[in-house]
Amino acid sequence: MKIEVRHLSRIEGHAHLVVDAEHGEVRECRLEIVETPRLFEGILKGLHCTDVASVVARICGVCSHSHSLASLAATEKALGIETSEQTRNLRRLLAYGEIVQSHLLQLYFMAVPDYLGAPSLFPLAAARRDLLLRALRLKKLGNDLCQVVGGRAVHPVSLCIGGFSSLPEASPLQDLRRRFVAALPDFEATVELFARLEIPAFERETEYLCLQEKGYPLFGETLVSTAGVHASVAEYRSVLSEYVVPHSTAKFARTKGKSHMVGALARTRNAFAALSPMARTVASALGFTPCTTNPFHNLQARLIEVVHCVEESIRLIDRILADGLRPEKVQPPQGGGCASAAVEAPRGTLFHSYVYDDRGRLEQADCLIPTAQNLANIEADLRAFAPTLFPLGREEFTRRLEMLVRAYDPCISCSTHLLRVSFV
Amino acid sequence: MIGVGNLLMGDDGAGIAAAQELGGRRLPRGVEVVDGGTGGITLLHLMEGADKVILIDAVLMGKSPGSIERFGSEALEEEGGTPLSLHQGGLPQVFALGRELGLLPGEIVLYGIEPDSVVERLGLSHRVEAALPVLVERLLEELRTPP
Numbered sequence: 001m002k003i004e005v006r007h008l009s010r011i012e013g014h015a016h017l018v019v020d021a022e023h024g025e026v027r028e029c030r031l032e033i034v035e036t037p038r039l040f041e042g043i044l045k046g047l048h049c050t051d052v053a054s055v056v057a058r059i060c061g062v063c064s065h066s067h068s069l070a071s072l073a074a075t076e077k078a079l080g081i082e083t084s085e086q087t088r089n090l091r092r093l094l095a096y097g098e099i100v101q102s103h104l105l106q107l108y109f110m111a112v113p114d115y116l117g118a119p120s121l122f123p124l125a126a127a128r129r130d131l132l133l134r135a136l137r138l139k140k141l142g143n144d145l146c147q148v149v150g151g152r153a154v155h156p157v158s159l160c161i162g163g164f165s166s167l168p169e170a171s172p173l174q175d176l177r178r179r180f181v182a183a184l185p186d187f188e189a190t191v192e193l194f195a196r197l198e199i200p201a202f203e204r205e206t207e208y209l210c211l212q213e214k215g216y217p218l219f220g221e222t223l224v225s226t227a228g229v230h231a232s233v234a235e236y237r238s239v240l241s242e243y244v245v246p247h248s249t250a251k252f253a254r255t256k257g258k259s260h261m262v263g264a265l266a267r268t269r270n271a272f273a274a275l276s277p278m279a280r281t282v283a284s285a286l287g288f289t290p291c292t293t294n295p296f297h298n299l300q301a302r303l304i305e306v307v308h309c310v311e312e313s314i315r316l317i318d319r320i321l322a323d324g325l326r327p328e329k330v331q332p333p334q335g336g337g338c339a340s341a342a343v344e345a346p347r348g349t350l351f352h353s354y355v356y357d358d359r360g361r362l363e364q365a366d367c368l369i370p371t372a373q374n375l376a377n378i379e380a381d382l383r384a385f386a387p388t389l390f391p392l393g394r395e396e397f398t399r400r401l402e403m404l405v406r407a408y409d410p411c412i413s414c415s416t417h418l419l420r421v422s423f424v
Numbered sequence: 425m426i427g428v429g430n431l432l433m434g435d436d437g438a439g440i441a442a443a444q445e446l447g448g449r450r451l452p453r454g455v456e457v458v459d460g461g462t463g464g465i466t467l468l469h470l471m472e473g474a475d476k477v478i479l480i481d482a483v484l485m486g487k488s489p490g491s492i493e494r495f496g497s498e499a500l501e502e503e504g505g506t507p508l509s510l511h512q513g514g515l516p517q518v519f520a521l522g523r524e525l526g527l528l529p530g531e532i533v534l535y536g537i538e539p540d541s542v543v544e545r546l547g548l549s550h551r552v553e554a555a556l557p558v559l560v561e562r563l564l565e566e567l568r569t570p571p
Contacts, residue, residue, distance in 0.1 A: 040432060040544060042544065043432055043544055043545065043546055055431075055432065055546070058430055058431045058432045058461065058462075059432065060462070061461055061462030061463050061464055061466070062464070064461070101466070105464075105465060109465060121521060122520060122521070122524055125521055125524035125525055126524055129524075129525060129526075132521075132525055133525060136465075136468060136469070136525070136527075139465075139466075139469075140469050140472075143466055143469050144469075152459065152461075153463065153466055153469060153470065154460070154461045154462070154463040154466055155459065155461040
């Protein structure tokens with residue numbers, strides 16, 4: 001039996017899924033990344049440090065804020081620029097907004113149709129209008145938080161090296177806080193919906209990797225994993241190595257020769273105790289335990305993180321407003337340097353690494369994207385999952401494998417900017 | 425007015441370039457210019473509450489680079505008949521979902537500009553760059569037309 005799903009639907013970007021199995025054995029299992037390779041690092045070369053963050057914000061429409069935040073952190077570290085507590089709080093708030101909107105987009109628009117037996121989003125939009133309108137209402141909260149703090153719902157404009165070029169006003173922040181609280185019944189309904197979904201049974205041990213910080217990981221200087229990685233972000237190249245496979249225009253990345261997972265499930269596994277009280281209550285309602293090795297539990301982990309980000313946003317807005325927002329003098333960037341930084345983007349650990357010359361022009365850039373790190377793990381999961389599905393027949397076999405890929409929320413658009421490939 | 429596209433992909437950034445140009449112009453009251461980037465479904469939020477939405481994007485129409493076409497609501501509403509706009513996330517899918525959920529504004533117009541090259545590059549090709557003032561003029565004229 002050979003299945004070939006051309007242009008797998010409900011993922012960000014273009015990929016084919018190819019599985020070749022005979023006599024109950026999987027001979028071949030590939031996630032072919034066919035998106036045109038994009039050489040964004042080449043575009044960055046020669047740019048002045050003050051232009052880099054706004055350009056990288058255009059790499060992706062779903063995680064543009066994470067790219068900006070990772071970029072600014074790398075540039076600030078390279079140029080020796082410190083940020084204030086106010087800046088750090090506002091950037092954290094922006095990251096929460098992005099996780100909320102990105103996770104809700106994946107959960108409701110990409111994943112839910114599979115679990116409610118709809119072939120695509122459109123029959124669902126007709127049959128369950130209430131559900132999708134709720135999804136859009138909730139997603140808009142995340143987008144609006146990004147709009148208020150970042151100056152735009154996508155591709156932020158108010159961030160700059162050392163801080164913010166424009167600060168949010170207090171009243172839209174108060175309004176958002178009120179809307180987050182008012183949306184709690186919608187979040188409860190979401191938890192009820194996801195608690196009822198039948199998650200496929202499949203377990204496979206792998207390595208879970210994310211950043212570590214005092215609370216739940218978002219920013220941080222240390223990389224940790226369930227296989228014992230404990231390294232500085234500056235050394236990420238010694239922990240993670242990229243390699244090329246013939247069927248992909250994106251590079252794959254691995255730790256010490258093995259595949260690993262980044263993203264919501266990796267974070268909830270590694271830092272469950274640091275989740276907000278409401279997020280832990282939701283975990284319990286979903287039957288989620290932090291020792292799970294089922295990649296489909298990425299869905300539950302995403303919803304747990306959404307609730308965590310909402311609760312933490314409310315708390316953080318209170319703190320920001322109590323401290324009062326003050327315009328700050330931003331230190332103008334000078335000279336050059338090199339540094340690496342990482343943030344936890346919705347899909348996992350995102351690294352940006354820059355070398356600037358003495359005039360602050362970018363000489364070399366390296367971006368390691370979460371999806372590039374997950375690709376090898378997705379294939380390893382597919383190889384282990386496929387043999388368990390043979391009795392189900394071709395259609396269900398294919399559907400379940402597609403669901404597995406979607407559980408990772410791969411962003412092919414982001415991950416294919418690493419490599420030039422000649423097609424023969 | 426929502427410019428759509430990717431500034432890092434050459435002429436795919438034409439819609440954004442037009443929106444940036446319009447942002448610096450004097451516009452009639454009640455007109456808002458938005459950089460929609462590659463927002464995908466987020467475009468539904470950006471269109472919310474508007475009486476009329478004018479989208480600007482690079483569109484593959486098989487014409488010479490820099491050609492400008494106006495597509496009215498009826499063309500965009502046609503199932504499968506929508507011209508292939510270039511940005512990730514797909515305008516046709518966003519329209520289809522918005523239509524199904526009843527979230528589309530009363531009137532939607534798409535101004536498409538034929539790209540010359542969509543490759544990773546900052547800035548537009550000469551031919552699209554040269555057509556940009558024409559596009560901006562057409563858009564200003566659209567604003568002067570009563571709905």
